[in-house]
Amino acid sequence: MGTEARPVVSLRGVRKVFGDNEVLKGVNLDVGPGEVVVIFGRSGSGKSTLLRCINLLEEPTSGSVEVDGIRYEAGPGNRRRRSAMREIRSRTGMVFQDFNLFPHLSVIENVVEAPVTVNRMPRAEADRLGMRSLEKVGVADKKDEYPIRLSGGQKQRVAIARALAMQPEVMLFDEPTSALDPELIGEVLAVMKDLALESGTTMVVVTHEMGFAREVADRMAFMHEGNLIEEGPPAELVGGARDPRTRRFLEAVL
């Protein structure tokens, strides 16, 4: 990460409390342009909540979120916050564990929905853009199918194309391969790798796929009980972690 380039994502002191459960305890995170950050850690450590705070699907209890220069400061909902929230969401793409494709829309309709509805793009232009996104993830031939007729791997690739069609500044992946049959994981990881290495997409990925992390991530960040306790390039972190908790987790999963 170039130190002088403005980060695409910048979290400061992000806390998230559900009831009396403090899931995030004041997290700071910067993600630079073109950087791929993998967040890893035990389930329940707050990884997904952290990711969902970036596009404000979870609203932080306190702290601030900044994406592509749009700043959101935690606080009660008002017009300004809601507008910042939508601005941030239209600049981020999110890929969910269980795809969440729109079942009543065909593949291409899934992909052009947001450009047309949110960005008011003319349908013909959105179609061209949508087809480019579908080609990028290798499912252009399925454009007129309905999601129910796709395999899990195809569904997730369409979900990636749907997010790409908004031309986001950063892509967020929330355990994108956890719901897939083992033989379908590879095709999704290959698309993500291509996005990271060929297209230079800025990405924040929550995953248990340590092989992918070592190969693709610029930085890996270890989450433990609501804190990011250690981060660094894979080559340094794997085998050279300073914190015993990071070392123990890596030894267990690798």
Add this chain to the structure above:
Amino acid sequence: MNIRDRLEARSAHYSFRAKLAVVWILIFVALAVLFAAFRFDTAFMLQWLPFILAGVPLTILISIMGILLAVPLALLGALGRLSRNPVFNGISGFYVSFIRGTPLIVQIFFIYLGLPQLAQYAPGPLQGLFILGTITSGVLALGINYGAYMAEIFRAGIQSVGHGQVEAAQALGMTRTQTMRRIVLPQAIRVSIPPTGNEFIAMIKDSSLVGIVGTQELFFRASKIGRQYFQNLETLVIAALIYWLLTSIFSYFQGRLERRLARGYVREGGGPHGH
């Protein structure tokens, strides 16, 4: 082999459909015997059949207008019940509670007889709006009444759409209204159509209550002739059979519609899992 085993072995030779047909035939025979036991005046029935049948178009018209009014009211009611706006939520909560909690026949009388009494407070040109004919009153009452019931159907339909759908739409930057209109409602309406068909069938029968304020529909005609000649059962049997026939026809079309709607959601054709 005992008797039961032999019967079961015999029974296995015939298809379920054949056995079902036999059951239906037996039911009709029993109905025919029952009909004969009443010693109905069939000549009288045949004589007045055309007069009663002439009420069918009005019955269908009232039902269709009623459902056309009920659907938008139900949609508003459902959105209101799910709304975080206290005014909208409160009004629709009252609407659903009050209308479902009072008899349809009372509502019909309130609209037909009660509204005109309020006309005196309205400015002159608007007074006409308070004094409604029997058909308009009936359609209004049916629409408002069924709208309240169907609001609960639509609400369940909206709630049946998974939260993941809402999150996916919001993650793409869609507003709450866009999410509702483009993502949630289309899926909610699909699951709401079969129960809405049921409501329509129920409405065909409840349209008979509109006859009580003097609409010349099916039930009104049947009871009028019945009272006039002191042969109430004869004409009411005719009315019952016509209502049954009407609802059966609509049930048939409802079944076809449901199968057609399921189509987009069923994996069919070749290779759903092909890669």
